[in-house]
Amino acid sequence: MPGKDNYLSELNPKQKEAVLQTEGPVLIVAGAGSGKTRVLIYRMIHLALGRGVHPSNILGVTFTNRAAEEMRTRIRKSLGGLAERIWIATFHSTCAQILRQEIHQLGYSRNFVIYDEDDTLRLIKQVVRDKDLDEKTYPPKWFRARIEWLKRDLVDLSDSQLKEMGPAGKALVDVYQAYQERLKLSNALDFEDLLLLALHLFEQKPQTLARYQERFRYIMVDEYQDTNYVQYLLVRHLAKKYRNICVVGDEDQSIYRWRGANIENILNFTSDFPNAKVIKLEENYRSTKRIIESASALISHNKKRVAKTLWTENPAGDEIRLVECEDERQEADRVVELMLRLNSQGFKYKDIAVFYRVNAQSRTLEDSLRRREIPYQIFGGLKFYDRKEVKDILAYLRLLSNPDDSIALERVINTPPRGIGAATTEQLNRLAIAKHLTVFKAIPAAAKSPEFPDRARKAFREFSDIMQELNKAWKSGMALPELVELVMDKTGYEDMLASEETAESEARLENLEELVNAASEYESAAQEPSLQGFLEKTALFNDIDRFSDQGLVSLMTLHTAKGLEFPAVIVAGVEEGLIPHIRALEENDEDALEEERRLFYVGMTRAKQKLFLYYARSRKLRGADYWSDPSRFIEELPQENLKAERTKIRKPHPRSAGKKFEEFGPAGFELDDSEGPEVWDSELEITWKKGVKVRHPSFGKGVVEKVEGNEDKIKLVVKFEAGGKKKLVAKFAKLEVIK
DNA sequence: TATGCCGCATTTTTT
DNA sequence: ATGCGGCATA
DSSP: OOOSSOGGGGSOHHHHHHHHOOSSOEEEEEOTTSOHHHHHHHHHHIIIIISOOOGGGEEEEESSHHHHHHHHHHHHHHHGGGGGGSEEEEHHHHHHHHHHHHGGGGTOOTTOEEEOHHHHHHHHHHHHHHTTOOTTTSOHHHHHHHHHHHHHTTOOTTOHHHHHTTHHHHHHHHHHHHHHHHHHHTTEEEHHHHHHHHHHHHHHOHHHHHHHHHHOSEEEESSGGGOOHHHHHHHHHHHTTTOOEEEEEOGGGOOOGGGTOOTHHHHTHHHHSTTOEEEEEOBOSSSOHHHHHHHHHHHTTOSSSOOOOOBOOSOOOOOEEEEEESSHHHHHHHHHHHHHHHHHTTOOGGGEEEEESSGGGHHHHHHHHHHTTOOEEEOSSSOGGGSHHHHHHHHHHHHHHOTTOHHHHHHHTTSSOOSOOHHHHHHHHHHHHHTTOOHHHHHHHHHHOTTSOHHHHHHHHHHHHHHHHHHHHHHTTOOHHHHHHHHHHHTSHHHHHHHHOSHHHHHHHHHHHHHHHHHHHHHHHOSSOOHHHHHHHHHHOOOSSOOOOSSOEEEEEHHHHTTOOEEEEEEOOOBTBBTTBHHHHHHTOHHHHHHHHHHHHHHHTTEEEEEEEEEESEEEETTEEEEOOBOGGGGGSOGGGEEEEOOSSOOOOOSSTTSBGGGOOGGGOOOOOSSSOOOOOOSSSOOOOTTOEEEETTTEEEEEEEEESOGGGOEEEEEETTSOEEEEETTTSOOEEOO
């Protein structure tokens, strides 16, 4: 860790320049592994210690909460308690915090809730139904995607793009407006609103903007290549007065174009902020020469980038291993075998990661990992706070905090089932509209209304009583974990799950236990714990199961891998249709293909020492078998850095990859050995025979004397130098072949 | 109103 | 293959 005084001595000249250039606009183009996090951290430390800037005048915007936390932890080591005064957060979290203070100026209430994608979709569905639109012609998901686009790109509702969409465009405008009204009635903001309303605030309330400009005199934005248009405008507003804006990014690692990230933001920075200083960090400290050379060769095929040359003084390292497999099951088995081998060579399990393009690929890998009892952890996929049971319980809490939250109400009013079905709910909604009440407030009235059958009235009364009881407990200041438990108890949710007695319901109950834990963790960690604060955390943070250093192999998608590094990296499914993904290919758009290339680039550059690329000749996808060809990106890698191996048995491979087996008659089944890399004999696939020299972690060096058995159960008799013969199972013996 | 079956879609997802 | 949502039935 940097000492307080000599922190500059640990930086190379470029990094030092980036740290010292505190005034004015700065663009740091930071290649993969070039130490950009270190630069950002030292920059903050330097501002505070070297330039006497008060930490509270520094804003650091990151893209993930994980990055924000990591940054703060590292700064704390140098600045101690002062680190807490620096504002380090994501765009969304930053805006949420600002709006908590200021949103009343825009006519919203400060106890707004944040709707996630699921809530949003439910609300859109309501709107679509109300408008009698056909869900087949106009899928709610389409509206959601388009509404996100309208908000992210600040599209004017009179824009010609909408007109050109014809009736769909008209429906979109219609749904959009109704959706916004409903959000407001529910006192809710979606993710885009967090940014958008902060922007409106800055545009409409100059004094408020001025206050934040004064506060954030030094602004740093990480992962600038992945900012969208609204985020770009927010940055511009905040930086306008002092112009001390430093953005860090790498257009080669921009992989969220599909989510509205605008690569132009980083490409145009120097024209947006004239006189900007541009500093390129091109020395890579992470990976071997071969990895860097290969990744650079790959990415040089992209046109949309600013030329830069990544280099490293690290050793050349091993060749990149290219492994061909029959199908995804063999791929998984081989990946696992590789892990065992790497482990025997001294790599800890936590040093090894497998990346894949789509989450669905993880299952086969998991099967193999479990069979061999290798401990693993999966990142991404279903998130804790997105689980149904967790969301249900949270919805009750949301309703306490904000009774206007109509989506939360919809979620829980009949969960667990209490006799308030679709018809009753419908009637309740009508009553609410007629009486100008929110649905929640209409419930006590409905309980008394003769228009409802006795059964429904009783159900309303029960529900109303439950909510009142919970409300009383909350108002009396009950601790959060207890409140969560009370909700689980009084609503009957826990009983409902407990009576199911399935493995599934057990798991759900465990998740709810975990939610109680999360609540108590929050309560002890937060400065001023509140229900609202907890709910905000659950909406904006979803990494309850986070990184553990517990010697587990890591599995994740290529997207999730960004920002991480591992000594040994395996990319699985390096095939046409997967990397690049079929959907990107279907777009038939150079930009889409370039993004796929960047994604692969990101994956490759995570590797410090060893990189393995696996592909399968056929792959089961949604129940059907498909042929596949190696990714075109493999051909873009310098062949001298590659070492390929192939299986001996090869299924016949039709020319048209990406087709189902059954779509080919016998004529399609041609042997295809002409293309692809040469067949090298594999060192990975160790051929055991008498005389092979090996090293064992505890027995030391030895020579193989005898080989028994075959395939999975090869046993070896090894004579060790230290004396003694041992009979070992080849696969599990952690033997390393030596020369 | 609750339940069970069928049909449909299923990239990536830091927020 | 699998899960979710919609619709028909008990």
